[in-house]
Amino acid sequence: MRTAPGRRLINVAFLFLFLRPSRCVIAVVKMATSCSADLSKTVKQQYMELPQGGMVQAMYIWIDGTGEGLRCKTRTLDFEPKSIEDLPEWNFDGSSTYQAEGSNSDMYLIPAAMFRDPFRKDPNKLVLCEVIKYNRKPAETNLRITCKKIMDMVSDQVPWFGMEQEYTILGTDGHPFGWPSNGFPGPQGPYYCGVGADKAYGRDIVEAHYRACLYAGVQICGTNAEVMPAQWEFQVGPCEGINMGDHLWAARFILHRVCEDFGVVASFDPKPIPGNWNGAGCHTNFSTKEMREEGGLKAIEESIERLGKRHSYHIRAYDPKGGLDNARRLTGHHETSNIHEFSAGVANRGASIRIPRNVETLPLPGKRRGRLDKGWREGCWPCCHDDHRNAQAGS
Numbered sequence: 001m002r003t004a005p006g007r008r009l010i011n012v013a014f015l016f017l018f019l020r021p022s023r024c025v026i027a028v029v030k031m032a033t034s035c036s037a038d039l040s041k042t043v044k045q046q047y048m049e050l051p052q053g054g055m056v057q058a059m060y061i062w063i064d065g066t067g068e069g070l071r072c073k074t075r076t077l078d079f080e081p082k083s084i085e086d087l088p089e090w091n092f093d094g095s096s097t098y099q100a101e102g103s104n105s106d107m108y109l110i111p112a113a114m115f116r117d118p119f120r121k122d123p124n125k126l127v128l129c130e131v132i133k134y135n136r137k138p139a140e141t142n143l144r145i146t147c148k149k150i151m152d153m154v155s156d157q158v159p160w161f162g163m164e165q166e167y168t169i170l171g172t173d174g175h176p177f178g179w180p181s182n183g184f185p186g187p188q189g190p191y192y193c194g195v196g197a198d199k200a201y202g203r204d205i206v207e208a209h210y211r212a213c214l215y216a217g218v219q220i221c222g223t224n225a226e227v228m229p230a231q232w233e234f235q236v237g238p239c240e241g242i243n244m245g246d247h248l249w250a251a252r253f254i255l256h257r258v259c260e261d262f263g264v265v266a267s268f269d270p271k272p273i274p275g276n277w278n279g280a281g282c283h284t285n286f287s288t289k290e291m292r293e294e295g296g297l298k299a300i301e302e303s304i305e306r307l308g309k310r311h312s313y314h315i316r317a318y319d320p321k322g323g324l325d326n327a328r329r330l331t332g333h334h335e336t337s338n339i340h341e342f343s344a345g346v347a348n349r350g351a352s353i354r355i356p357r358n359v360e361t362l363p364l365p366g367k368r369r370g371r372l373d374k375g376w377r378e379g380c381w382p383c384c385h386d387d388h389r390n391a392q393a394g395s
């Protein structure tokens with residue numbers, strides 16, 4: 001039956017009214033993202049493809065006075081640096097980074113590690129720097145300098161580290177990415193290593209970060225979705241000595257920078273959402289040459305005993321707030337240990353130190369029965385945003 005024009009108009013109006021509310025709903029549900037993320041990346045690309053006339057952009061990166069925040073600025077070099085020695089020192093205004101009093105605000109940036117720049121691409125560089133003060137003493141936040149000394153002292157033991165950095169993706173309003181604005185997603189269970197739009201929140205960021213790290217030359221060795229939705233993990237290692245911290249901080253910087261492009265924020269807070277949601281940590285694997293050799297389990301056990309004696313000292317060193325941040329996470333629930341107790345166990349996720357089961361029980365090749373009594377131990381308590389140079393030095 002043909003509808004009269006008047007009737008059709010009413011239908012259209014009805015349709016309009018019907019559609020409107022749902023559009024509003026979409027607007028409300030839209031994630032809080034930064035406005036610079038909405039700028040056209042295609043237009044930007046046009047400029048990024050321009051030749052750079054033999055010049056090299058070097059982005060210097062350093063840790064600010066909070067001990068966890070990162071800062072960066074760029075300078076032009078008229079040559080391509082091939083090693084860290086080729087890079088000039090630089091300075092910055094420490095009074096704007098919580099690092100110096102206004103009267104003596106110059107701080108110096110000492111290049112410490114160089115990576116390829118995955119954002120501006122070759123031949124441009126990312127340069128991780130140590131910070132020293134106007135009097136050339138290390139800044140309070142410069143934990144690398146002591147860590148490096150210790151690593152050099154024990155280099156004959158060939159210390160290896162692997163670190164598992166957990167993080168949470170947040171909107172610019174601090175609300176976890178993809179969570180309903182007035183409520184919570186379904187309870188934990190399906191998200192860890194999950195796949196599917198209802199389980200993996202923000203995979204684009206994880207993929208972009210992974211590839212950018214590989215391009216940069218960061219020794220990233222894997223990623224996975226974590227227990228809480230919008231929580232992810234990347235792993236870096238195995239790295240020898242001081243390289244561990246350099247590669248982990250570079251990976252953190254790249255993550256912040258990737259999130260900036262997408263208009264969201266990466267949080268390393270150890271307990272971003274209070275209550276029945278998993279926190280975020282930075283499990284650390286550690287071994288020495290002796291531990292990796294035949295009979296190494298004995299060395300592992302001895303080192304665990306020594307760690308136990310200094311537990312509270314270590315806990316204080318594992319986050320920028322002297323252990324307070326980590327106390328929110330290490331409750332003894334949600335696969336964590338209790339912050340006040342030191343514990344160690346085979347394959348125990350609730351322990352401070354876990355000896356992986358395969359170290360304890362795997363049959364050795366060539367032996368009929370026996371134990372693979374060598375390998376590494378895993379520290380499960382360092383906090384997510386620790387300057388793990390402390391965790392390293394403590395190991």
Ligand SMILES: *[C@@H]1O[C@H](CO)[C@@H](O)[C@H](O)[C@H]1NC(C)=O
Pocket residue numbers: 161162163164221235236237238285356378
């Ligand atoms: C740490 O050790 C565990 C085994 O306990 C392993 O599955 C994991 O890949 C290691 N991570 C790193 C970053 O080395």
